[in-house]
Amino acid sequence: MRQILFPKAGPPEVMQLVEAPDPEPGPGDVRVRVAAAGINFADISARMGMYQDAPPFPCVIGYEASGTVEAVGAEVKDLAVGDRVAAMTRFGGYSDVLVVPALQAVKLPEGLDLVAAAGLPVTYLTAWLMLMHLGHVGEGDTVLVHSAGGGVGLSALQICKWRGATVIGTASGGKHPRLREMGLDHAIDYRAADFEAEVKRITDGAGVDIALDAVGGESFAKSYRCLTDFGRLYLFGVSSFNPGLTRNLFAALKGIVKTPRFHPFNLMNDNKGVHGVNLGHLWHRLPAMRGMFDRIVELAGEGVLTPVIDATFDFTQAAEAHHYIQARRNFGKVLLTP
Ligand SMILES: NC(=O)c1ccc[n+]([C@@H]2O[C@H](COP(=O)([O-])OP(=O)(O)OC[C@H]3O[C@@H](n4cnc5c(N)ncnc54)[C@H](OP(=O)(O)O)[C@@H]3O)[C@@H](O)[C@H]2O)c1
Structure with a gap:
């Protein structure tokens, strides 16, 4: 081979x-x-x-x-x-x-x-875990999806639209027209505008029910501040730690320094939740993951997920x-x- x-x-x-x-x-x-x-x-x-x-x-x-x-x-x-x-x-x-x-x-x-x-397998299972298994996304929810034009982002967008949720996505500006064609309700060019301010503007200050963040560092803190009451933030990656083609320890260190600590008292008083997801650490839960993947493949066969x-x-x-x-x-x- x-x-x-x-x-x-x-x-x-x-x-x-x-x-x-x-x-x-x-x-x-x-x-x-x-x-x-x-x-x-x-x-x-x-x-x-x-x-x-x-x-x-x-x-x-x-x-x-x-x-x-x-x-x-x-x-x-x-x-x-x-x-x-x-x-x-x-x-x-x-x-x-x-x-x-x-x-x-x-x-x-x-x-x-x-x-x-x-x-x-990977992008849909990751999005499914956060939105369906943990987040119970549904009609009336507003979801913030970072890197909406990436693999996980587009899987998340399709799942949200199928469930009837409104989606706000961040992505490079060039990806916005295609994202809108695919049902994205609000697109934010995170390089040209502050996404936290944009989310507040789009939601009239209310914030979002669910945020999916794999950018990491300061973005985790800003996404948390975008949540409304009962909001759930899912942390699943740190793309911003890897800006170049080779290892960049300075970028990683900067990201680590800017990574927020979520204090239990603040979570209680804010009525918000923060949850980590790492698909690669779930191999011991294979039968459960397989059940979710069977459903994803079924929905792909029906043309709901593409x-x-x-x-x-x-x-x-x-x-x-x-x-x-x-x-x-x-x-x-x-x-x-x-
Ligand atoms: N925890 C888990 O189980 C799990 C599973 C799958 C993926 N992930 C994480 O989810 C994130 C997205 O994964 P993916 O497979 O969807 O990635 P992808 O298809 O490669 O898309 C990534 C998108 O992220 C944006 N981006 C932000 N920072 C970037 C950087 N430093 N380098 C390149 N692109 C960057 C780019 O979109 P713009 O042009 O719009 O910026 C890019 O198109 C990654 O951080 C990955 O590690 C985690």
């Missing part, structure tokens, strides 16, 4: 396409011939040596892929050779052949594009793909195809 290896931390060019022996499935596993692998921001942080959960270098990362089952272990009941699946991978996703436990691979409904399905695939790069162009994301050019998911 072919894999994209990170031999050490560095810029996108550090990645190498290497050959490795094909893996054999164990009794509860399936082997998948990969159609596409999803790129996530965590992969980029890992490449830069800024992702604490990544395996040690040299490593092959990647949290998600889609493809066709080409072998099944003796104990696998619900998947067969030839089935089209989307798979959650605990690293190793940047490969043209994958072996995963059957619980991590979900059969795709007919009509769902196989390549696009690689963009389903992965937005911005660009597809060949495995040989992995460096270009990472550059594309780090230049903030992506609108939705970027995939790698073998």
Whole structure:
């Protein structure tokens, strides 16, 4: 098989396409011939040596892929050779052949594009956890979604619109027209305007019921101040700690210094909640996560949720793909195809 290896931390060019022996499935596993692998921001942080959960270098990362089952272990009941699946991978996703436990691979409904399905697992599960499982988003809610044009942002937007919520999104100005076409109610160019002031203006001072923030640092404090009574803030990343192509300890330190501490007394008196989410720390809850993912795939099959695939790069162009994301050019998911 072919894999994209990170031999050490560095810029996108550090990645190498290497050959490795094909893996054999164990009794509860399936082997998948990969159609596409999803790129996530965590992969980029890992490449830069800024992702604490990544395996040690040299490593092959990647949290998600889609493809066709080409072998099944003796104990696998619900998947067969030839089935089209989307798979959650605990690293190793940047490969043209994958072996995963059957619980991590979900059969795709007919009509769902196989390549696009690689963009389903991570962003939709993250958004689903925050908005559905924890946030109980519904009609009448107003939701602030940061980086609304990114993978998680667009997944969150689709879930919110399906549930009847109003969405305020922050994004680079160039992404606003497409976001509006996709149902975003209010777009804020966070570079041109202070998003906290804009949220207050848009909501006539009331604030939002839910805020999703993976920007980190000072943004966490500002998002908290955007909440209305009973508001919930979900913290799930720190993109602002990684502004360049290589590790920037100064930016990370600045972000850490500006990260707020939420005091219990203030939370009580403010009637607000702050919740952290890290999908990568939920592998021990796989059956529950699988239940949520089954529902996401079902909704994708019904056309309620549609992965937005911005660009597809060949495995040989992995460096270009990472550059594309780090230049903030992506609108939705970027995939790698073998
Ligand atoms: N905790 C979890 O379980 C979990 C799971 C998935 C993702 N995440 C986090 O969620 C965030 C978004 O992930 P994603 O996969 O949706 O990312 P993505 O598709 O790559 O989109 C990221 C968007 O964020 C904006 N951005 C802000 N700061 C950036 C920076 N320093 N470099 C590049 N883009 C930046 C850009 O939009 P603009 O041009 O509009 O600024 C960019 O398009 C990341 O921080 C990621 O680590 C967390």
